[in-house]
Amino acid sequence: MKTVPVTWRGLLGRAALDTLVGVAIAAGALLSIVLFVTTAYFIIIAVIGIGFLALPYCTRAVRWLANLNRRAAAHSGIPVERPYRPEPEEIEKDIVGWMRRCKWILTDPATWRDLLWLLLNCVVGLAGFVPAGLLYYAGEGLFLACGLWQPIADGGQGRWYAFVTVDSWPAAFAAGLLALVVLTGWVFLGPLVLKGYACFVRFLLGPTRQSQLASRVQHLSETRSGALDIQAAELRRIERDLHDGAQARLVSLGLQLGAVDRKMTQDPEEARRLLRQARTSSVQALSELRDLVRGIHPPVLAERGLADALRALGLASPLHVTVVADLPGRPPDPVESAVYFAVSELLTNALKHAEAQRVEILAWYEEGTLHARVTDDGHGGADTSAGSGLEGIRRRLASFDGVLEIDSPPGGPTVMKMELLCALSSPKTSSS
Amino acid sequence: MRVVLAEDLFLLRQGIIQLLEAYEFEVVAAVDNGTDLAAAMAEHRPDVAIVDVRLPPTFTTEGLQAALRARREQPGLPILVLSQHVEQMYARELLADGTGGIGYLLKDSVLDDEQFIDAVRRVAAGGTAMDPAVVAQLMTSHSRDEPLAALTGREREVLELMAEGCSNTAIAQRLTVTEGAAAKHISNIFTKLMLPPSSDSNRRVLAVLAYLNA
Numbered sequence: 321m322k323t324v325p326v327t328w329r330g331l332l333g334r335a336a337l338d339t340l341v342g343v344a345i346a347a348g349a350l351l352s353i354v355l356f357v358t359t360a361y362f363i364i365i366a367v368i369g370i371g372f373l374a375l376p377y378c379t380r381a382v383r384w385l386a387n388l389n390r391r392a393a394a395h396s397g398i399p400v401e402r403p404y405r406p407e408p409e410e411i412e413k414d415i416v417g418w419m420r421r422c423k424w425i426l427t428d429p430a431t432w433r434d435l436l437w438l439l440l441n442c443v444v445g446l447a448g449f450v451p452a453g454l455l456y457y458a459g460e461g462l463f464l465a466c467g468l469w470q471p472i473a474d475g476g477q478g479r480w481y482a483f484v485t486v487d488s489w490p491a492a493f494a495a496g497l498l499a500l501v502v503l504t505g506w507v508f509l510g511p512l513v514l515k516g517y518a519c520f521v522r523f524l525l526g527p528t529r530q531s532q533l534a535s536r537v538q539h540l541s542e543t544r545s546g547a548l549d550i551q552a553a554e555l556r557r558i559e560r561d562l563h564d565g566a567q568a569r570l571v572s573l574g575l576q577l578g579a580v581d582r583k584m585t586q587d588p589e590e591a592r593r594l595l596r597q598a599r600t601s602s603v604q605a606l607s608e609l610r611d612l613v614r615g616i617h618p619p620v621l622a623e624r625g626l627a628d629a630l631r632a633l634g635l636a637s638p639l640h641v642t643v644v645a646d647l648p649g650r651p652p653d654p655v656e657s658a659v660y661f662a663v664s665e666l667l668t669n670a671l672k673h674a675e676a677q678r679v680e681i682l683a684w685y686e687e688g689t690l691h692a693r694v695t696d697d698g699h700g701g702a703d704t705s706a707g708s709g710l711e712g713i714r715r716r717l718a719s720f721d722g723v724l725e726i727d728s729p730p731g732g733p734t735v736m737k738m739e740l741l742c743a744l745s746s747p748k749t750s751s752s
Numbered sequence: 753m754r755v756v757l758a759e760d761l762f763l764l765r766q767g768i769i770q771l772l773e774a775y776e777f778e779v780v781a782a783v784d785n786g787t788d789l790a791a792a793m794a795e796h797r798p799d800v801a802i803v804d805v806r807l808p809p810t811f812t813t814e815g816l817q818a819a820l821r822a823r824r825e826q827p828g829l830p831i832l833v834l835s836q837h838v839e840q841m842y843a844r845e846l847l848a849d850g851t852g853g854i855g856y857l858l859k860d861s862v863l864d865d866e867q868f869i870d871a872v873r874r875v876a877a878g879g880t881a882m883d884p885a886v887v888a889q890l891m892t893s894h895s896r897d898e899p900l901a902a903l904t905g906r907e908r909e910v911l912e913l914m915a916e917g918c919s920n921t922a923i924a925q926r927l928t929v930t931e932g933a934a935a936k937h938i939s940n941i942f943t944k945l946m947l948p949p950s951s952d953s954n955r956r957v958l959a960v961l962a963y964l965n966a
Binding site for chain 1: 836837841
């Protein structure tokens with residue numbers, strides 16, 4: 321979390337927000353006893369064979385509540401990841417599918433940890449009331465001190481505020497001071513209570529080391545197969561381009577030279593014409609090879625690094641492109657080239673599909689993460705479904721644990737954000 | 753005419769030397785890395801330097817950097833840069849000082865010896881020689897930009913040829929118009945791009961620069 325300058329206003333706002341969150345948590349605590357009883361009931365019934373009908377709904381409710389509490393914990397600065405195993409992809413609509421779903425729920429350790437959390441949360445979650453209680457009590461003290469004690473004292477005896485009997489102005493003053501102390505407590509204690517609660521949530525609802533490893537393995541095997549697919553497709557493309565392009569041109573060059581050889585003595589004029597043709601063929605072969613190289617690893621990227629390569633992309637685009645790139649060093653080659661090609665494709669999209677006029681490319685490095693953002697003023701509505709180019713970019717970045725975030729409402733503007741964890745090597749110094 | 757050549761591929765270096773000598777240039781130094789290039793340029797002060805962008809030891813833009821440094825030390829030193837690929841950014845950096853005597857060509861262009869030699873001569877004489885591929889890229893990327901929007905289609909064509917480094921005569925030939933007509937188009941371009949009269953070749957470079965910076 322970023323540290324923000326502490327002001328009274330900020331502290332009060334924060335405390336008020338915490339109070340609300342606390343009340344929500346406490347309400348959740350009340351709900352959790354209901355859910356615990358229900359779920360436990362249905363699990364037991366499921367064992368006999370009837371409860372499994374309701375179990376998935378029940379679980380959905382439990383996970384919803386647990387996720388809300390995870391978010392509350394994140395609000396206190398303690399992020400809690402979701403440990404659930406992914407739902408089996410294809411589930412039959414009939415009873416067998418329903419059974420499989422139950423099996424998926426019951427075999428996930430997270431389900432049982434949720435259940436334990438529900439049970440404990442009935443009590444621990446009530447701590448969420450603490451900030452609200454403190455606020456209420458401070459308010460009561462202040463009201464008494466303001467003179468509300470008089471009608472109460474008139475009615476018979478003075479009212480107790482903590483250890484003070486409020487039945488005179490000095491006592492009211494003391495109560496007022498006490499209320500201020502409680503108010504201070506509200507401001508500073510509230511966040512602490514919530515933080516403590518967040519720790520409790522993380523302890524039970526966070527992923528265990530084992531489930532972390534399991535989800536990591538799953539992520540890695542998914543992205544690995546994605547990376548292999550991309551690589552294979554890339555090799556096929558290169559093979560095809562070479563076969564249909566440069567290779568064919570060189571063959572025709574050989575044929576032309578053969579013809580020149582034959583014509584040389586009988587028809588020098590024709591031989592000359594063929595030679596000119598041969599030269600054209602060689603130039604075309606070269607330019608095709610050059611395009612191919614550009615598609616594999618753009619020379620400007622190799623020579624100048626990502627920031628300048630993005631600038632070059634901007635210069636070569638018919639759009640009005642502004643590039644602000646500030647990188648203190650060079651990312652690893654594969655990361656560089658993934659980002660380069662991703663930005664290149666986004667630029668093409670902006671031109672072809674979004675009918676944009678202006679594009680802004682930002683790239684920066686912060687806290688071990690390479691960020692790149694491409695914003696265009698086109699009509700938005702970028703299609704993220706499978707099979708689109710965006711899905712390809714996403715898969716490409718995923719193999720570096722990178723993410724692509726797309727914000728493209730219909731009517732635009734489109735903002736594409738990329739984030740990749742990577743280390744930078746020290747900037748290349750040209751030796752002279 | 754004295755030439756310094758920097759090219760790391762042995763075959764290409766020998767080929768260019770042969771070509772240049774066939775056209776009676778004198779190759780005073782032929783080097784294969786950036787460090788030697790800087791030394792050779794300082795020592796021989798050639799009439800023109802022909803430099804490959806990518807040279808050892810770093811195999812990045814060693815040649816381009818050496819060329820830019822040399823031009824800072826010897827302003828106006830004519831340099832013809834050869835590259836495996838064309839990059840607008842490099843063309844921009846080379847032309848940045850606006851003094852001319854700059855060429856940026858694809859390596860393939862040495863295959864057409866007459867055009868290549870013509871480019872070397874033009875650069876040595878203080879003109880420019882931009883590869884048609886650079887110019888074509890500029891054309892597509894800045895076609896709807898100010899201030900070039902003010903140019904007519906024909907003036908645009910003329911500017912394109914000017915950017916490649918063609919003389920008035922060459923432009924007239926390529927567009928099959930009279931030399932007078934070509935000159936008129938060129939002076940229109942200068943007016944529209946608001947280029948003050950100075951030496952003619954310099955204004956041509958500035959026009960190309962206006963194009964680059966549009």
